[in-house]
Amino acid sequence: MGIYYFFEIIMKIYLVGGAVRDQLLGLIPKDNDYVVVGSSPNEMLKKGFKKVGKFFPVFINPQTGNEYALARKEIKKGKGHQGFRVIFSKDISLEEDLLRRDLTINAIAEDELGTKIDPFGGLSDLKNRQLRHISNAFIEDPLRVLRVARFKAQLHKFKFEIAPETMSLMQRISISGELETISQERIWNEWHKSLLSGVPEVFINTLRHSSALSVICPEINQLYSIKINNTNLGSQTERLIKKVRNISGTYQTIFIATIFYLLHSNYEEQLNSFINRIKIPKELKKLILTFQKCHFYFKCSLKETPEFSLSFLEKLNVFRQPNNLxxxxxxxxxENKDQCEETQIYYQNVFKILSEFKLDIPSHIHPNQIKNYVREKKIIEIQSKLH
Known part of the structure; x- marks a missing residue:
């Protein structure tokens, strides 16, 4: 940070956004982003910055890796979160730049002396734990519905609540049709961040209450209307996510819990629609399809035969992906209130036996028979050691 003079025009640099917010909350910022007021692309390049922004001037400091964006304004010109015309010039003030941001707590800046610039009451909202929009221009960007839901999940331990007037605007966006303009990649990006936040069920719940879940993910939204034993499957999904995240830190496990009830055969069509629409990673999609097959096959008892045990582990693909078990x-x-613990030990033992299993193939075995031969020997090995 600092002040530089170019042709008698003062360039000022401010730390902005999440870095300032996180510092004030006592968190370690993941990224430091800066706004540059009173400069131009040519001046930034002369200072040694590298231009990376495609739609507006963003520069990287090659020494620190931090991002520096020229102060800018945005004018809505079309649908969706990309339907904006970006205006940048030396005349745009810091306040004008902060005005285009989503929430007051993300519109606090810090100058080179550490002084906070807070034109929209972000410091007060931080103190009162409020997620509040800056202006009615909030509704111009539909992605903000997902961002606010994600912030609520990320800041859950601080007990932030969404201001009623902000929730009202989120609901307006949800019924406007603009959510449908958001790319599936951006939806997954926000969803993935919520899975890493520690409380992804809050993300789901917030989208539901803002009427966005029925648009973003109608398959999960539908679960809230299905009741089993006086409890809807949507609420059960939230509880399952909460329990799973308390014992597992992997986003893959938590995401499997999120779509767990869609693995049932009754919802096969909904599950396939969901995973083919949302741009989830290929490996996660393969894991979901693996669990879908195993869900129908699995029984929570110790009555499995060696044949069943081997088939189940093969379907679960544990010999290539041991973490699947x-x-x-x-x-x-x-889900089964720990009634599967004994069964889990059994399958862990089967897996250990098969992982250590070695076999020399006799020369008289025809190549076409090798697969069945090895399988039969594995079944005999399980039988001899566990049954």
Missing amino acids: DIFFKIYNI
């Missing part, structure tokens, strides 16, 4: 039982133990 742990993920599967973490979720099933919770």
Whole structure:
């Protein structure tokens, strides 16, 4: 940070956004982003910054890796979160730049002396734990519905609440049709961040109360209308996520818990629609499809035969992905109130036996028979050691 003079024009740099917010909350900022007031692209390049912004001037300090964006204004010109015309010039003030941001707590700046610039009451909202929009221009960007839901999840331990007037605007966006303009990649990006936040069920719940879940993910939203034993499956999903996140830190396990009730055969069509629409990573999609197959196959008892045990582990793909066994039982133990713990030990033993299993193939075995031969020997090995 600092003040530089170019042709008698003062360039000022301010730390902004999440870095200032997190510092004030006692958190370690993940990224330091800066706004540059009173400069131009040519001046930034002369200072040695590297331009990376495609739609507006953003520069990287090659020594620190921090981002520096020229102060800018945005004018809505079309639908969606990309439907803006960006205006930047030396005349745009810091306050004008902060005005285009989503929440007051994200519109606090800090100058080179550490002085906080807070034109929209962000410091007060931080103190009172309020997620509040800056202006009615909030509704111009539909992505903000997902961002606010994600912030509520990320800041859950600080007990932030969404201001009623902000929730009202989120609901207006949800019924406007603009949510449908958000790319599936951006939806997954916000969802993924919420999965890493520690309380992803808050993300889901907030989207539901803002009427966005029925648009973003109608398959999960539908679960709230399905009742089993006087409890809807949506609420059960939230509870399952909470329990799973308390024993597992992986986003994959938590996401499996999120769509757990869609794994049932009754919801196969909804599950396939969901995973084909949302741009989740390929490996996660494969894991979901693996769990979908195993969900129908699995029984929570010790009556499995060696044949069943081997088939189940093969379907679960544990010989290539050993963590699948742990993920599967973490979720099933919770759903079945720990009645699967003994079964989990059994399958862990089967897996250990098969992992250590070695076999020399006799020369008289035809190549076409090798697969069945090895399988039969594995079944005999399980039988001899566990049955």
